[in-house]
Amino acid sequence: MSPDEGREMIVAAALPLLVEHGAAVSTQQIAKAAGIGEATIFRAFADKDELLDACMAAALRNDHVLAELDAVPLDQPLAARLTEAATTLHAYLERMGAVIGAVHAAGRRGERGVPRDRTATGDRADATEHTRQAVIRLLEPDRAALRLPVENLAVVFLGMLFGRRGLGGEIPTETLVDVFLHGVVDGRAGAR
Incomplete structure (x- = not known):
């Protein structure tokens, strides 16, 4: 196994533990989950902070989500395509939020590893655009039946999904997809 593969394997083992235990997760717990000795972690990472940075970077990457959407x-x-997409994106957002929350709870705010420069902003914009393109692909087979261009509908759908936690709690995926596809007016009752 190459050093990069070893680091990825350790990060993959650490992510669910970080979500479950927060930044208090020990390197011993991570090593056990990865099936390696604790010293192996410190051959791959200078310290636990570097490992947390790698976990944060992995949580922010969306390539695996794009593969699932594809x-x-x-x-x-x-409706089934959009429900699957919403479920996939929601799981990604939850995991990303949990990892970021755990790292921030440890008093770390991206000092290392997650740059706050223009490149990071560009990467975020690229990730957003790739996600929008994946949703467009899911809408495309029904383009002729839709009232608006699929490019616009992808933005509306993602906006609804990312804003699904409102003042009254989280909106179920099925409800979000139903409202997106059929609107808010009950055709039987009519609207004023």
């Missing part, structure tokens, strides 16, 4: 079969009904 795997959604386009022959499913639109």
